[in-house]
Amino acid sequence: MNLPDFSRLCIHTITTKPWPIETAAAKFSAAGVKGITVWRDALTGRDIAPTGRLLRDHGLSIVSLCRGGFFPALTAEGRTKALDDNRRAIADAHALGAPLIVLVCGAVPGQSLVESRKQIVDGIAALLPECRAASVKLAIEPLHPMYAGDRSAVNTLAQANDMVEQLGSPFVGVALDVYHLWWDPALEAEIARCGQLNALFAYHVCDWRTPTLDLLNDRGLMGEGCIPLRQIRTWIEATGYRGFNEVEIFSTRLWATDQDEYLKQIVAAYRDHV
Amino acid sequence: MNLPDFSRLCIHTITTKPWPIETAAAKFSAAGVKGITVWRDALTGRDIAPTGRLLRDHGLSIVSLCRGGFFPALTAEGRTKALDDNRRAIADAHALGAPLIVLVCGAVPGQSLVESRKQIVDGIAALLPECRAASVKLAIEPLHPMYAGDRSAVNTLAQANDMVEQLGSPFVGVALDVYHLWWDPALEAEIARCGQLNALFAYHVCDWRTPTLDLLNDRGLMGEGCIPLRQIRTWIEATGYRGFNEVEIFSTRLWATDQDEYLKQIVAAYRDHV
Numbered sequence: 001m002n003l004p005d006f007s008r009l010c011i012h013t014i015t016t017k018p019w020p021i022e023t024a025a026a027k028f029s030a031a032g033v034k035g036i037t038v039w040r041d042a043l044t045g046r047d048i049a050p051t052g053r054l055l056r057d058h059g060l061s062i063v064s065l066c067r068g069g070f071f072p073a074l075t076a077e078g079r080t081k082a083l084d085d086n087r088r089a090i091a092d093a094h095a096l097g098a099p100l101i102v103l104v105c106g107a108v109p110g111q112s113l114v115e116s117r118k119q120i121v122d123g124i125a126a127l128l129p130e131c132r133a134a135s136v137k138l139a140i141e142p143l144h145p146m147y148a149g150d151r152s153a154v155n156t157l158a159q160a161n162d163m164v165e166q167l168g169s170p171f172v173g174v175a176l177d178v179y180h181l182w183w184d185p186a187l188e189a190e191i192a193r194c195g196q197l198n199a200l201f202a203y204h205v206c207d208w209r210t211p212t213l214d215l216l217n218d219r220g221l222m223g224e225g226c227i228p229l230r231q232i233r234t235w236i237e238a239t240g241y242r243g244f245n246e247v248e249i250f251s252t253r254l255w256a257t258d259q260d261e262y263l264k265q266i267v268a269a270y271r272d273h274v
Numbered sequence: 275m276n277l278p279d280f281s282r283l284c285i286h287t288i289t290t291k292p293w294p295i296e297t298a299a300a301k302f303s304a305a306g307v308k309g310i311t312v313w314r315d316a317l318t319g320r321d322i323a324p325t326g327r328l329l330r331d332h333g334l335s336i337v338s339l340c341r342g343g344f345f346p347a348l349t350a351e352g353r354t355k356a357l358d359d360n361r362r363a364i365a366d367a368h369a370l371g372a373p374l375i376v377l378v379c380g381a382v383p384g385q386s387l388v389e390s391r392k393q394i395v396d397g398i399a400a401l402l403p404e405c406r407a408a409s410v411k412l413a414i415e416p417l418h419p420m421y422a423g424d425r426s427a428v429n430t431l432a433q434a435n436d437m438v439e440q441l442g443s444p445f446v447g448v449a450l451d452v453y454h455l456w457w458d459p460a461l462e463a464e465i466a467r468c469g470q471l472n473a474l475f476a477y478h479v480c481d482w483r484t485p486t487l488d489l490l491n492d493r494g495l496m497g498e499g500c501i502p503l504r505q506i507r508t509w510i511e512a513t514g515y516r517g518f519n520e521v522e523i524f525s526t527r528l529w530a531t532d533q534d535e536y537l538k539q540i541v542a543a544y545r546d547h548v
Contacts, residue, residue: 109484109500113457146420148457149484149500155457183387183422183429210383210423215486226383226423 004271010035010063010244011266012204013042016259021051029058031263035244036060038096040067040089048095056097063100063244064175064202065093068138070106071123072116072153079119082106086127094134100201102139102175107153116153121163124172131171139175139201140164146215147180157181157190164199173201176236177248179208179219182227188235195239203236204248205229205274217252221265223273233274245274278545284309284337284518285540286478287316290533295325303332305537309518310334312370314341314363326370337518338449338476339363339372342412344380345397346390346427353393356380360401368408374475376413376449381427390427395437398446405445413449413475414438420489421454431455431464438473447475450510451522453482453493456501462509469513477510478522479503479548491526495539497547507548519548 011033016024021042028036036055043051055062068089073079086101093101105120107113124138131138142160143152154160160174174194181187194200207225212218222229233245247266254262285307290298295316302310310329317325329336342363347353360375367375379394381387398412405412416434417426428434434448448468455461468474481499486492496503507519521540528536 112502112505113459117459144420145418145457146486146489149482149486156459159459183419185387185391185430185433208423212420212423212489215420215489228386231386 006032006267006270007034008242008244009033009267009270010037010061010246012037012039012066012246012248014039014066015247015249015266016263017255018259021046022054025055025058025060027260027263029060031267033267034059034061035063035246037063037102037246037248038065038098040065040092043092043096048092052096052098061244062096062098063246064102064139065089065096065098065100066102067104068101069103069152072106072108072111072119074108074111079123083123083126086123087130090127090130090134090136093136099135100137100139102141102202104141104143105152105154107148107150109150113148113153117159120153121166124163124167128169128171137171137173137201139173141175141177142180144180156184156186157194158186161190161193161197161199164194164197170198173197173199175202175204176200177204178227178229178232179204179206182208182232187232191235191239195241200236200239200241201243202246203241203243204246206247206249214252217250219249219251221249221254222247222269229273245270280306280541280544281308282516282518283307283541283544284311284335284520286311286313286340286520286522288313288340289521289523289540290537291529292533295320296328299329299332299334301534301537303334305541307541308333308335309337309520311337311376311520311522312339312372314339314366317366317370322366322369326372330371335518336370336372337520338374338376338413339367339370340376341378342375343377343426346380346382346385346393348382348385353397357397357400360397361404364401364404364408364410367410373409374411374413376415376476378415378417379426379428381422381424383424387422387427391433394427395440398437398441402443402445411445411447411475413447415449415451416454418454430458430460431468432460435464435467435471435473438468438471444472447471447473449476449478450474451478451480452501452503452506453478453480456482456506461506465509465513469515474510474513474515475517476520477515477517478520480521480523488526491524493523493525495523495528496521496543503547519544
C-alpha cells in the first residue's frame with residue numbers, strides 16, 4: 001500500500017490567516033504537514049526564539065520567513081529605511097531558526113522599472129554581510145507582471161536568474177511561485193538555468209482561477225484553476241530540487257470558510273494535484 | 275506657435291462606450307480626432323458599408339476593426355466555429371473599409387498554453403486566403419499575462435514576433451498595447467525586432483493604475499498611471515512607425531463620467547502624455 005507522501009508539504013501561515021501561529025502549528029502538525037513558512041505578521045507580539053522552538057516541538061521544519069524586500073524608493077532615506085527593515089528580518093529569521101527569507105523586491109509608481117531593478121540589486125548586495133553572519137539566505141521571488149506597478153520590478157524567472165548571476169553569492173537564490181510564472185513561455189528553460197545556478201531555494205504552489213476577481217486575494221486552491229502543476233513540478237525536480245512544496249494561498253473566499261475543513265482540502269489538493 | 279499635433283490620434287469606440295458609433299463619430303471629429311477603431315459591438319443593428327461611409331464623411335480614418343481571434347477550443351467543432359466568426363469579421367472589415375483586424379488570440383482553461391498557441395497559429399494560417407482576397411490584415415495583440423487563463427495564450431511581444439516569423443505573411447503583424455507589455459524587460463529589443471519584420475501594424479495607449487481594482491475594466495487615462503508612454507513611443511517611432519496612436523481604455527469609472535468632458539480629457543492627456 002502506498003501512503004501519500006506529505007514529507008515535503010509546507011504551508012504558509014498566511015494560507016490559514018484566521019489562525020494564530022500557535023493554532024496553525026498544532027493543526028498543521030496533526031494533519032501530517034511537515035513544514036511551515038512564517039509570515040512576519042504572524043509573529044506580532046510574540047517572542048521570536050520561543051516561537052521557533054514551539055514550531056519545531058510540533059515536528060515542523062521552519063522553511064522560510066516571509067517577507068523581506070521592497071528595496072526601491074524615491075529617496076536615499078527611503079532606501080536606507082528599507083535596508084534597516086530587511087536587517088530586522090534577517091535578525092528575526094536567525095532568532096526563529098528560518099534559513100531563508102523570501103523577497104518581494106518592490107517597485108515604486110513614478111520610478112522607472114530599470115531604476116527600481118538597479119536599486120533591488122544594490123539593496124540585496126548591501127545585506128550580504130548580515131546574511132553570512134546570520135546564516136540566512138535570501139530568495140528573490142519574481143512576481144506576476146500585474147504587480148510591476150507597485151510590488152515588484154522583477155517579473156520573470158529570467159530576470160531573477162540574471163540578478164542571481166550578477167550578485168554571485170551562495171546566499172542569493174530564487175523563490176519560484178507558480179502563480180506568478182506559470183504563463184511564461186520561457187519557464188521550463190529558466191527553471192533549468194536556475195537549477196544550474198544552484199539557485200532554486202523555494203517552490204510555492206496554488207492555482208490561477210478564471211475569472212480572477214481580485215488582483216491580490218483571489219488565488220485558487222491547487223486544482224481549482226489552470227496552472228499545470230504536475231508539469232511544473234516535473235521541471236523543478238529535473239533540476240534536483242528536493243525541498244518543500246509550499247502552499248501559499250491568499251484568498252478572501254477561502255479565509256472565510258471553516259479553517260479545519262479548509263486544511264483538509266489543502267492536504268487532499270496537495271495529494272491530488274501537486 | 276506650435277499647434278498640438280492630433281493628426282495621428284485615434285480613439286476606439288469602446289473608449290467612449292456609452293456613445294453610439296454615430297455620436298462618437300461626430301464628437302471625435304469635432305474634437306479634432308483623426309482616426310477611429312471600431313469595435314464590433316458598435317456595429318450591432320447597423321448596415322456596415324453605410325456606417326463606414328458615415329465615419330469617412332466625418333473625416334475619420336478607419337484604423338481597424340476590433341476584434342477577431344479566440345481561435346483555441348477543446349473541440350474541432352469549436353475551432354471551426356471560431357474560424358467562421360473570423361471570416362465574418364474579415365467580411366465586415368472589408369465592408370466597413372477597415373484595413374486591419376486586431377486579434378485577441380484566445381486561451382482555454384483546461385488546455386495547455388502550448389496547445390492553444392499551436393491552434394492560434396493554425397487558425398491565423400487558415401484565414402490568409404480570405405485576408406488576401408479582402409485586403410484585410412490581421413494584427414496579433416499580445417495580452418497581459420493576467421489574461422493567459424482565458425483570453426490569450428500570447429502574452430509577450432517576443433511570442434507575437436515569433437508567430438509573425440513563423441507565418442511569414444505580409445498580412446500578419448502585431449498590435450502593440452502598452453497596457454499589456456509595459457512591464458516586459460525585453461520590450462525595447464522586441465519592438466526593434468517587430469519593426470525589422472515590418473510587422474508593427476498598430477499601437478494602443480492607455481495607462482496602468484495602482485492599485486488596479488479590476489482585471490478588465492480599470493484601465494487608466496494616459497498620465498493616470500505608471501506606464502512610460504513617451505519612452506515606449508520613442509522606441510516605436512525608432513522603427514519608422516508613423517501610424518495612429520490609438521486610445522483604448524476600458525474603464526467602468528470613466529464610462530460613468532460625462533463623455534463630453536471625458537473626450538476633452540482624452541485629447542488633453544494625448545497632448546501631454548503620449
